[in-house]
Amino acid sequence: MSSSSSRQASSRRVSSAQASASHALAPYGWDENWAAAFAPYARQGLLPGRVLRVDRGQCDLVTPLGTVRADTEFVVPRDPMKVVCTGDWAAVDPDGDPRYVRTLLPRRTAFTRSTSSKRSEGQILAANVDHAIITVSLALEVDLGRVERFLALAWESGAQPLVVLSKADLVPDPLGLSYLVEDVESVAPGAQVLPVSAATGEGVEVLAAIVGGGTSVLLGASGAGKSTLANTLLGEDVMTVQAARDVDGKGRHTTTTRNLLVLPGGGVLIDTPGLRGVGLWDAETGVGQVFAEIQELAADCRFHDCAHEAEPGCAVRAATEDGSLSVRRLESYHKLLRENQRIVAKTDARVRAEILKDWKRKSAAGRAALEAKRGGRGR
Template sequence: MSLSAFSASPSSSSLSSALAPYGWDEAWATEFAPYADQGLLPGRVVRVDRGQCDVMTADGIVRADTAFVTPHDPLRVICTGDWAVLEAHGKPRYVKTYLPRRTAFVRSTSSQRSEGQILAANVDHAIIAVSLAVELDLGRIERFLALAWESGAQPLVVLTKADLVPDPVTLGHLVEDVETTAPGVQVLTVSSMTGEGTDVLAAVVGGGTSVLLGISGAGKSTLANALLGEDVMEVQSTRDVDGKGRHTTTTRNLLALPGGGVLIDTPGLRGVGLFDAEAGVGQVFSEIEEYAERCRFHDCAHEAEPGCGVRAAVDSGELAERRLESYRKLLRENQRIVAKTDARLRAEIRRDWRLRSAEGRANYSAKRTGRA
């Protein structure tokens, strides 16, 4: 069923015009067609809160119960950005299911647990907000980028509060550092106070759905207000002690932008744990994986092996030692998370650990007996 045919039905003539600003298109209409025959209605989830959610429908915002879509798997619970399938009538209204997700931004809930937490669904752009009011944490940026690439969205790094770095040379060096950390990713400098860069950002996110990510105080809510053209999100002033902003947003909210596109604002993330994001890590450190192709051994650990292409790049200055250490750290962390739910991988890790331990004991014994 085409979008035009679906929209022509008497009960849903305003569907296309009402939901198009929230991302509705022909592909979603095709996915929804079987439910339309059952008399159900589509809508986009704009907020989730304690077993209920607000859903934007052709008739406006509807408060709906999520009892039918609360599975044991935390990655399958309904979240902001989902396209919900709603009952047409009833008190309360129930969400019966949601349409298959195109993308999903997922992080681990804790480094000590194996559950994932889905932050946003059906996202096209992942805007990583980084404040220039404090020292750049390149490692944290790499974490956000790994999750963004893994989600299927296109990352974008936005350096906020650019007005606090008046020296253009210093600002240029900061941008260069982030660009080196984020290969293949656009990096923008933005000041919500002066308006610098907000027009460029609005043009980038004008099509599709964008999720705004960052730690507390990164200026996300201020940036969201700048894109919305009005003070929709509450903003608190920065602290005089260290120039950091205060935690403001407490829920994930989906908002239609006046210039087109949809924005999901999220609370500040205290922890940015990876969750089965090996491909995303590889994308962030693509240059390391290219150097690895030059290694003599296919299973090179890039430590002390002869003919290591990665170590050669570090020794020549082509690759920063910090990048290699960050790459190793994120891979190890991701492996630990995956191993908690993958018995085969756990066995491989234990076997590798035993082999390394045996090799270490053998080398130590050889040195003691003079046979090294």
């Protein structure tokens, strides 16, 4: 076949694939808005595809022509926030060996955390997610601070968070389970808290209905039961499951990559490896949404820039004194704000200057208080 005939045949395949894209990719979340965003690349003869998984510079994508493997060499920006990620929609070569991902479509949402790297880089765990399912195992005492941390990242991502209390069958007392749900609800304003048991089926139908619309990502520590939940929703054992240790409830990383899977009842699920570290990444808005009641109380503080520490007329501190706001909750709020500020300061000179100014102010106030205590005398 001549090169001209080959190009014509390739063009016909692309045109046919593009025409069927809405049908073939619909189960993966393709819609009119994605089609409109992809239109310029369609005119270049590229194929739309959604990233199913990423592995060492290559990725698997589902396209109108089926699942293909492509190299991400052309999408290697200096900004780690723009690398190819599971859940991305991309423009990919229609053929070739190797194929290449040429570009990514603008993300609607992105779940991001800071890495343990000293270079203060962000890491995208999943892209274009509608529901962030924070999985918390009831095999252990619930860490409310960790739940708050996950929620802050979820709200910041633009996805709707949902807290799933997995292994609910391990709490046989209905009243005890109700108390646990209430405890988590108290730190999760605006998010549904759902006890679920893959063993008994409790809560599974409700969870399936939620994830049946759009794309959901499963998040949580190793041993939280994410892979078991994924298998339950998929109706088959797709994800490997290993038992958590009886001593501390921790599990090994049974999921080592982020995988995008189509659910039989509709919707798309991204399963992720267990997360040991959940560092914030420019999540001030998300922190504010998690601690919405503190934000509301702050409106009644005497000073508009009240830090809720030792200022007079602080409505937030007053709430801790009368018991309407827990001290733990306020301490967690301060902790997450400070952490987020440190992360932002590493890349924002203005924030660094503000932190230094605040440190000097507090140091001066401390020295003045010490001098006053000593009656104005020196050492």
